[in-house]
Amino acid sequence: MLNDPELNKGTAFTEAERTALGLRGLLPPRVMTQDEQLERILPGVRSRPTPLDQYSYLVGLHDRNVTLFYRLVMDHLEEMMPILYTPTVGQACQEFGRIFRRSRGLFVTADDAGRVRDVLANWPHNDVRMIVVTDGERILGLGDLGANGMGIPIGKLTLYTACAGVDPRQCLPITIDVGTDNTQLRESSSYMGLRQPRLRGPAYDALLDEFVEALQERFPQVCLQFEDFGNHNAFTLLEKWRDRICTFNDDIQGTASVTLAGLYSAARISGTAFKDMRLLFLGAGEAGIGIGDLVVSAMVEEGVPLEEARARCWFVDSKGLVVKSRTDLASHKQPYAHDHPPMATLLEAVESLKPHAIIGVSGTPGTFTAPVLAAMARHNARPIVMALSNPTSKAECTAREAYASTDGRAIFASGSPFAPVTHKGRTHVPGQGNNAYIFPGVGLGVIVADASRVTDEMFAAAARTLANMVTEDDLAMGRIFPSLSRIRDVSRAIATEVAWIAYNRGLARAPKPESMDDAVAAAMYEPVYPSFLN
Known part of the structure; x- marks a missing residue:
């Protein structure tokens, strides 16, 4: 049991368990509670000199004691x-x-x-x-x-x-x-x-x-x-x-869902209704096209005709603006190839199209340059800047660059975390457009319903649910996603919506519960040590 990380409790094995399970002498004599173990482990994580050393330390903990690992991570999620x-x-x-x-x-x-x-x-x-x-x-x-x-x-x-x-x-x-x-x-x-x-x-x-x-x-x-x-x-x-x-691609659908949620929230700050937004994407791969497709679906649901909704989404790839006259476009880009003169750079596209939001999914750092950001600020009172490429070293711009180049008016979100930025005496808290707001809740809802399929409707519902959990206090700080400290509440709400969709669309294979909220709550794992003597 000491060598099985899913069963191991380490020093938390009780005196009775140590006797019954033949563990006496194999552990230090002091019996510790899980809380006492955490008090011992947490300083060990924090004392490691680099994030990679901390990562290795946490992996080692998981390899020894899965329950304690998840207790630590859940209790300190924003840090971990x-x-x-x-x-x-x-x-x-x-x-x-x-x-x-x-x-x-x-x-x-x-x-x-x-x-x-x-x-x-x-x-x-x-x-x-x-x-x-x-x-x-x-x-x-x-x-x-x-x-x-x-x-x-x-x-x-x-x-x-x-x-x-x-x-x-x-x-x-x-x-x-x-x-x-x-x-x-x-x-x-x-x-x-x-x-x-x-x-x-x-x-x-x-x-x-x-x-x-x-x-x-x-x-x-x-x-x-x-x-x-x-x-x-x-x-x-x-x-x-x-x-x-039962399958999905998180890079395509999960990224789309969290970005859509961010746009819903940004609309509450910018004063431009979501259905009226014009979006310019840097990057036309799986993430960018996935976002575009879900945005179009959401606009259509709000009454925008399909072709008009597609015309609100523009893409810049490695060869410039995606337009109809280009002959080098892969099939997934063609629905977003519009009539427009060719343009070689993102800055040219921003000046011409005057988008409400730029969304970076290019994996190319530094591409939201000061001139690009300044142009966004000239055309918008509250420009929306989403630098979503991961890891941090690949972000299209930093939070500090976004606020500095827009005189603090940017509504900013990124894929990897950035620290709060103080600009001209005001502190801005960047939103993190992390797919972790979406895919865990979607997965939990699928499991609860034993769904046979995962649908775009589920990701659209997840986006609405996430956006609805952004408070006025969040928006006042410039944050368009809720605090990560609330992510289990977010996941539970998303799972409930996803499970309902599975039942309502005939995709659920599990018996329908009397209370979906209770079924989702009951399915959520808690890292608590079991007793091996019951």
Whole structure:
């Protein structure tokens, strides 16, 4: 029991348990409560010199004692989230081979083609309800990290539990290792993945098909979240499976939902109604197009005709403004290619289009330059600036830059956290457009209802629910998302809405509860030690 992190209580085993379980002498004699253990552990985290050292310390705690790990994280979520996820998780992925201590989750490799079912059979838990899977091709804004991308599924599932109470025993991180085109990484002595170029084409497609089909047999109630796949595969996999299994892509749908929530909240400050907003995106990949699609759906729901709603969304990619005259556009960009003269830069597009909001999902740092921000401020009394690329080093601008270049008038949000900024005597609290506000609650609602599908309607409802939980006090500080300290309340509310949608649309397989609120609350894991003598 001391070597099983899901059972281990460490020094919290009682005298009676130590005697009955044969643990006497294997632990220091003092019996400690969980609170006393936390008092001992928390200074250990804080004393580590760097965020990556803190990350490694917390991973070590998880490898010893899962219950204590989640108690610590839940009690200090605002402090722990930047360590366990963005921005630190990006560095943890880059350093994965160096800091690796104990394997978590499953690795399915290109060499496992034809025997994926055997690999999945090795997982010791049968009641898996939530899987996050990556192939490591587009990790945050860091690019192809191959097998090192495992840090992302691990981190996402940590947030499922910490933010929404999804039982950690029902969570499974998976990396599909098909090689990497990152030559420097592939040749590193510490790299632990397949040392081969990335598998592509029919062989890749066949492996993913085998994987998804094998999952349905091994874990028939599972929800599969695709995470950090390259743009082409992300769109292809979502379109192929979204109407056949319970699945979603957080980069496309989760990012869209949290951004939509932010726009709803920003409308309350800016004075421009959401349905009247004109949006300019920097980046036309899976995140940008996903946001555009959900924004269009939300505008249509508010009475805006479809083509007019699409005309409110403009995109700038690596080759300039997305316009109809371009012949190099991928299929996912074409619905947003409008009649307009070509423009090479974001600044030109801002000056011409005069958007109410700029939304950065480019993974290219510093692209919201001072001239771009100043132009936004000339055209808007309260310009909306959303620099959503992760990690912090990839943000399109910092909070300080956004406020300084707009004379403190920007309504700012970012993907990774920024500290409050004081400008001309006023303190602004940046909002963090973190997908953790969305996907944990959606996942919990899917689990409670045992939903057979995850739909865009669920993500739209999640966005409305999140926006409705932003208070006037939040808005007065410039924050367009609620405090992270409230995230379990947010997740519970979102889960309830998602579960209702599953039942109302005939997608639920679980018996309908008398009280949905009570069913969601009862499903939320609490990290409390059990007694082993009952």
